[in-house]
Amino acid sequence: xxxxxxxxxxxxxxxxxxxxxxxxxxxxxxxxxxxxxxxxxxxxxxxxxxxxxxxxxxxxxxxxxxxxxxxxxxxxxxxxxxxxxxxxxxxxxxxxxxxxxxxxxxxxxxxxxxxx
Amino acid sequence: xxxxxxxxxxxxxxxxxxxxxxxxxxxxxxxxxxxxxxxxxxxxxxxxxxxxxxxxxxxxxxxxxxxxxxxxxxxxxxxxxxxxxxxxxxxxxxxxxxxxxxxxxxxxxxxxxx
Numbered sequence: 001x002x003x004x005x006x007x008x009x010x011x012x013x014x015x016x017x018x019x020x021x022x023x024x025x026x027x028x029x030x031x032x033x034x035x036x037x038x039x040x041x042x043x044x045x046x047x048x049x050x051x052x053x054x055x056x057x058x059x060x061x062x063x064x065x066x067x068x069x070x071x072x073x074x075x076x077x078x079x080x081x082x083x084x085x086x087x088x089x090x091x092x093x094x095x096x097x098x099x100x101x102x103x104x105x106x107x108x109x110x111x112x113x114x115x116x
Numbered sequence: 117x118x119x120x121x122x123x124x125x126x127x128x129x130x131x132x133x134x135x136x137x138x139x140x141x142x143x144x145x146x147x148x149x150x151x152x153x154x155x156x157x158x159x160x161x162x163x164x165x166x167x168x169x170x171x172x173x174x175x176x177x178x179x180x181x182x183x184x185x186x187x188x189x190x191x192x193x194x195x196x197x198x199x200x201x202x203x204x205x206x207x208x209x210x211x212x213x214x215x216x217x218x219x220x221x222x223x224x225x226x227x228x229x230x
Contacts, residue, residue: 004159033217043206043220056217090159092218103148103167103210105218107159 002027004093004108012114018079021111025072025093031055032074033105034066037088046089049074078113086115118143120207122221130229135179135194137224139207142188148210149190150218151181155203163205166190177201202228 005024013019025032033056034046045058049068066076072093078085092105123138141147148167152160164175171183181192190207207221 035220042222045217045219048217058217092160104162104165107152107161109157109159112157 004091004106006089006091006108006111008111009109010112010114012116013081014116015081015083017081018077019081019113021076021078021089021091021113023074023076023091023093023108025074025091026106029093029095029106030072031094031096032068032072033092033094034074034076035090035092036060037090037110038086043090046076081115083115086113088112118147118209118211118219120149120209120219120221122205122207122224124224125222126225126227128227128229129197131199132196135192135197135201135226137192137205137207137226139181139190139192139221140188141190141207141209143209143211149181149183150208150210151175151179151190151192152206152208152220153177153203154206154223160206163192197226197228199228199230202226 007022031050033048035043037043047066048056052068063079068074088110090110091108094105119142121140150165151163153163154160163179164173166173166183174180179194181190183190204223204225206223208218210218
């Protein structure tokens with residue numbers, strides 16, 4: 001079974017631009033979560049989508065948004081990029097968050113975004 | 117509110133020595149606890165998880181962790197370190213709920229000396 005895939009793997013943008021990152025979950029997984037990883041702030045939760053609905057959101061400005069499609073693939077968008085948005089963006093998928101005893105999140109390799 | 121604290125941002129051990137990475141959690145309800153490993157330029161890989169079954173949890177690559185409620189700890193150990201264990205390790209907590217949000221610790225970089 002293929003793992004979580006993220007595209008692109010690397011991205012360079014300039015301040016003020018916008019960017020869209022893509023995540024394809026493991027087949028059959030309906031939940032997709034996004035995390036931002038930086039040396040200063042560590043791993044921070046951005047948001048979670050389940051069955052095309054945002055179920056949970058972290059403490060990030062409205063410039064960060066996402067969506068999920070009917071095939072569970074998810075996109076994350078950052079508008080008006082700032083230098084501080086440079087980070088590794090990780091996507092994780094899980095089968096069903098309500099299945100507590102077997103709960104696991106599987107992470108993709110991440111998209112390295114550099115804002116200049 | 118839930119949180120995890122990892123003691124020591126960097127741990128260095130000799131090859132063959134015991135690995136001990138410390139994690140303390142704070143949660144008002146019984147938590148789910150995880151240890152993840154991250155190799156350079158890669159995503160996170162789940163090492164092991166505690167979901168209120170056995171308190172001693174065995175994971176992949178010879179790692180294990182013990183849930184101690186009285187100490188609110190979930191330390192990660194491995195009896196004998198291998199060079200391939202060099203990586204960043206993250207302790208994480210999830211609330212018992214239908215949401216997928218996981219709170220991560222700040223990470224511990226493990227170095228292995230030959």
